[in-house]
Amino acid sequence: MSVELLSTILPMMLRGLQVTLQVAVVGILLGFVLGAVSGYALQSSTSIAKGIASVYIWIIRGTPIVVQALYVYFVVPAIISLAVGDTFVLDSTVAGIIVITLNAGAFISAIVKGALEGVDEGQREAGAALGLSHRQILFRVVIPPAFKAMIPGLFNQFIISVKDTALLSIISVNEITRQTQNYVARTFNTIPAYTICALVYLVLLSVLMILQKYVERKTAK
Numbered sequence: 001m002s003v004e005l006l007s008t009i010l011p012m013m014l015r016g017l018q019v020t021l022q023v024a025v026v027g028i029l030l031g032f033v034l035g036a037v038s039g040y041a042l043q044s045s046t047s048i049a050k051g052i053a054s055v056y057i058w059i060i061r062g063t064p065i066v067v068q069a070l071y072v073y074f075v076v077p078a079i080i081s082l083a084v085g086d087t088f089v090l091d092s093t094v095a096g097i098i099v100i101t102l103n104a105g106a107f108i109s110a111i112v113k114g115a116l117e118g119v120d121e122g123q124r125e126a127g128a129a130l131g132l133s134h135r136q137i138l139f140r141v142v143i144p145p146a147f148k149a150m151i152p153g154l155f156n157q158f159i160i161s162v163k164d165t166a167l168l169s170i171i172s173v174n175e176i177t178r179q180t181q182n183y184v185a186r187t188f189n190t191i192p193a194y195t196i197c198a199l200v201y202l203v204l205l206s207v208l209m210i211l212q213k214y215v216e217r218k219t220a221k
Helices: 003-042 047-061 065-084 092-118 121-129 134-171 176-187 190-220
Strands: none
Touching: 003 047, 003 092, 003 134, 003 176, 003 190, 047 092, 065 092, 065 134, 092 134, 121 134, 134 176, 134 190, 176 190
């Protein structure tokens, strides 16, 4: 690999890395909120809330993320344009964040549901015996141990979200893969470009997996 190649493609990789992390971090944070609401709804006694959450999860899990990206980026703006009578354009990065959020939320909902159901019923009963309200039992008794149980799964979902950002290149989100495609389109240096791309992902995800194991050891204590 020549110095000229590296001096050109590495800055592009860094810009792509910035977008990748931006989309993944914002997506996982919003996805956690969405997943927490959905997960709570799934184990609640309210049939309407449970039904809405189930349909949302069914749609997300039942459709490929690439199709979701195309739908959010092209179809949703078209529908909004027809509804408001004016052209509506959705930024590709924003569309990417929406897609990552929806996917992260669907899988986090199962993590949340499992963690909430995993809290010993005796702790809930003890809280009720102390005169705590339902809200106080939820936030003081149930959520602290449940959140600790969620952490490994949440970190794993974050790693998956980082990998999923590569699929967003199909809607021109300028993450790592898209930056590589832009470089190859201009230079036709396919082998070195995609090799560097693969190495960037390998290093990034390896660091995250090492961090995940560290977090799991800490939360297991």
